[in-house]
Amino acid sequence: MSIFPIYWMFVVATRSSDAMGQIPPPLTPGGNLPGNIERLFNNPDAYFLTGMINSAIVAGTVTFSVVLFSSLAGFAFAKLRFKGSNALLLVIIATMMVPTQLGVIPLYMLMSQLDWNDRLAAVIVPALVTGFGVFLMRQYASQAVSTELIEAARVDGCSTLRIYWNVVLPALRPAAAVLGLLTFMTMWNDFLWPYAVLNDPENPTVQLSLRALSNGYYNDMSQVFTGTALATLPLLIVFIIFGRQIIGGIMEGAVKA
Amino acid sequence: MTAGRVAQVEPGQPAADATRPARRQPEPPHRRPRLWLARLDTKASPYLYIAPFFVLFAIFGAYPLGYTFWVSLHDWDLLAAEHPFVGFDNYSRLLGDGDFWNSVLNTLGIFVISTVPQLLLALWLAHLLNRQLRARTSFRMSILIPNITSTAAVAIVFGQLFSREFGMINWALDLVGIDAIDWRNTRFGAWVAISTMVDWRWTGYNALIFLAAMQSIPKDLYESAAIDGASPVRQFWSITVPMLRPTIVFCVIISTIGGLQLFTEPLLFNSGPNPIRGGPLRESQTMTMYMFENAFAPHFNFGYGSAIAWMLFALIVVISLINVLVIRRLGNSTRKQG
Numbered sequence: 001m002s003i004f005p006i007y008w009m010f011v012v013a014t015r016s017s018d019a020m021g022q023i024p025p026p027l028t029p030g031g032n033l034p035g036n037i038e039r040l041f042n043n044p045d046a047y048f049l050t051g052m053i054n055s056a057i058v059a060g061t062v063t064f065s066v067v068l069f070s071s072l073a074g075f076a077f078a079k080l081r082f083k084g085s086n087a088l089l090l091v092i093i094a095t096m097m098v099p100t101q102l103g104v105i106p107l108y109m110l111m112s113q114l115d116w117n118d119r120l121a122a123v124i125v126p127a128l129v130t131g132f133g134v135f136l137m138r139q140y141a142s143q144a145v146s147t148e149l150i151e152a153a154r155v156d157g158c159s160t161l162r163i164y165w166n167v168v169l170p171a172l173r174p175a176a177a178v179l180g181l182l183t184f185m186t187m188w189n190d191f192l193w194p195y196a197v198l199n200d201p202e203n204p205t206v207q208l209s210l211r212a213l214s215n216g217y218y219n220d221m222s223q224v225f226t227g228t229a230l231a232t233l234p235l236l237i238v239f240i241i242f243g244r245q246i247i248g249g250i251m252e253g254a255v256k257a
Numbered sequence: 258m259t260a261g262r263v264a265q266v267e268p269g270q271p272a273a274d275a276t277r278p279a280r281r282q283p284e285p286p287h288r289r290p291r292l293w294l295a296r297l298d299t300k301a302s303p304y305l306y307i308a309p310f311f312v313l314f315a316i317f318g319a320y321p322l323g324y325t326f327w328v329s330l331h332d333w334d335l336l337a338a339e340h341p342f343v344g345f346d347n348y349s350r351l352l353g354d355g356d357f358w359n360s361v362l363n364t365l366g367i368f369v370i371s372t373v374p375q376l377l378l379a380l381w382l383a384h385l386l387n388r389q390l391r392a393r394t395s396f397r398m399s400i401l402i403p404n405i406t407s408t409a410a411v412a413i414v415f416g417q418l419f420s421r422e423f424g425m426i427n428w429a430l431d432l433v434g435i436d437a438i439d440w441r442n443t444r445f446g447a448w449v450a451i452s453t454m455v456d457w458r459w460t461g462y463n464a465l466i467f468l469a470a471m472q473s474i475p476k477d478l479y480e481s482a483a484i485d486g487a488s489p490v491r492q493f494w495s496i497t498v499p500m501l502r503p504t505i506v507f508c509v510i511i512s513t514i515g516g517l518q519l520f521t522e523p524l525l526f527n528s529g530p531n532p533i534r535g536g537p538l539r540e541s542q543t544m545t546m547y548m549f550e551n552a553f554a555p556h557f558n559f560g561y562g563s564a565i566a567w568m569l570f571a572l573i574v575v576i577s578l579i580n581v582l583v584i585r586r587l588g589n590s591t592r593k594q595g
Binding site: 002003005006008009012025069070072073075076077080081082085088091092095097098099100101102103104105106107108109110125126128129131134154157159160161164185188189191192195196207210211214215221224225228231232235236239240243244246247250251 | 295298299300302303304306307309310311313314316317318320321322324325328394397398399400401402403405406407408409410411413414415416417418425428457461462465466468469514518520521524525528529532545548549552553559562563566567569570573
């Protein structure tokens with residue numbers, strides 16, 4: 001049940017658009033994939049290739065920065081002593097509860113003032129660090145990083161930044177991988193905020209391309225499904241390679257939260 | 258090994274000096290500013306490390322949040338030159354707005370018929386997966402695959418499965434002798450179709466979280482219950498479910514927040530000239546869609562849209578609280594029985 005719609009999506013992606021009307025529906029791949037891809041990339045409404053590239057830029061940049069900033073902040077909350085740390089951590093947890101919808105309108109107005117509408121910066125910058133990321137890293141760091149090791153490094157004369165780089169970051173690598181994968185997936189799949197702020201049809205993310213593809217009056221469904229399949233494929237590959245870590249991360253994060 | 262290193266650099270130990278001549282060599286005048294720097298480093302650097310979050314949150318999180326409320330108190334037409342202050346007029350107008358209540362009804366309807374089966378199914382799946390099974394990892398991966406697929410792709414694929422003339426669901430219903438259902442243009446049909454997409458995407462995720470919690474339940478509880486003659490079904494309801502209560506609360510709240518914000522699925526399920534309306538008669542327009550319709554094209558009324566956003570937030574808080582109360586009561590009654 002869980003696999004079938006995805007399997008069917010790939011089947012239709014390899015067939016001609018007649019496949020949609022056939023009864024009973026065909027369940028084996030056909031040979032039309034190259035033609036479908038060609039028509040998809042040449043579709044004047046979708047800007048599909050631009051969408052793929054834009055999504056890669058957005059998801060890549062955000063993933064890098066979320067992992068970097070969250071691990072720095074997580075390290076500070078877990079292992080460094082400073083005034084107000086508990087209260088500040090509480091603020092971070094509280095930010096995770098607020099629905100995104102509440103911020104869409106004012107964020108859109110802010111982007112207009114900055115003149116960032118229709119630019120990728122509007123999607124990237126607000127996502128550069130998340131409360132969820134900081135919290136996840138703090139939880140992991142307080143267990144995985146030994147305090148003795150940090151103190152030893154400090155007595156040896158390391159600056160905190162050096163401790164972070166040489167002692168903490170290597171220990172955080174598993175959590176960083178999970179956070180990075182989850183962030184990449186979220187950004188790649190995000191629809192609502194790009195839909196609000198990227199109105200220029202020539203500069204979409206991949207999900208907006210899919211929307212443009214499927215919203216026409218006449219739909220070449222095999223082409224649309226080729227699009228959804230291509231948009232899903234990178235995540236599917238990542239998931240097949242790193243599935244264990246992702247599942248472990250979700251299960252662990254949930255129990256501790 | 259670490260302890261040895263600490264001892265090495267303890268002041269006043271000549272052995273340490275001997276092993277690390279380079280560190281101890283610098284003259285006193287140089288050491289003082291370095292110490293001062295080190296102290297500044299330990300005092301100030303934590304704030305530096307957490308600063309990115311708070312700076313970005315202040316600009317792109319907190320400020321907009323407060324600002325929505327401010328905007329919602331104004332007649333904030335994007336095309337008008339002035340935005341007069343109107344107090345709570347937007348809210349009172351909203352309370353008398355039939356289309357708004359229609360969107361509330363749709364949101365709640367879809368939320369209920371998606372969340373309840375989804376969580377029950379997830380609980381059952383987790384229970385199955387918790388037994389010793391072969392190929393456990395591949396099972397877990399396959400129930401999570403829907404979750405990594407984008408909502409947009411899910412909505413497009415399911416939109417085809419639920420299409421009236423050539424959809425696979427109607428074809429399968431026809432095989433068992435049920436007439437084709439017009440999933441798009443009937444209210445209940447659209448609710449069911451959208452709920453199916455939500456369930457398909459999130460059941461596996463919830464099942465994994467339940468599974469994680471089930472694995473932390475001590476095994477000897479089950480053993481002693483079995484000795485006392487409790488059946489597996491009885492064990493499930495008297496041990497597993499009560500022990501899972503915090504996790505169930507967590508999943509219910511996460512599903513509430515997600516379910517009440519539903520946007521992408523209903524938007525993409527409806528195609529044609531005005532999908533933001535959720536079908537010709539607003540059969541599946543959710544609150545977020547209604548917010549978009551008012552705040553952006555075609556109306557561009559930021560004040561009214563912001564008021565809807567705050568009402569949505571209020572609804573989420575209220576429903577979450579009700580959920581917690583209900584679950585607490587349920588848990589207490591089973592405990593009294595047991």
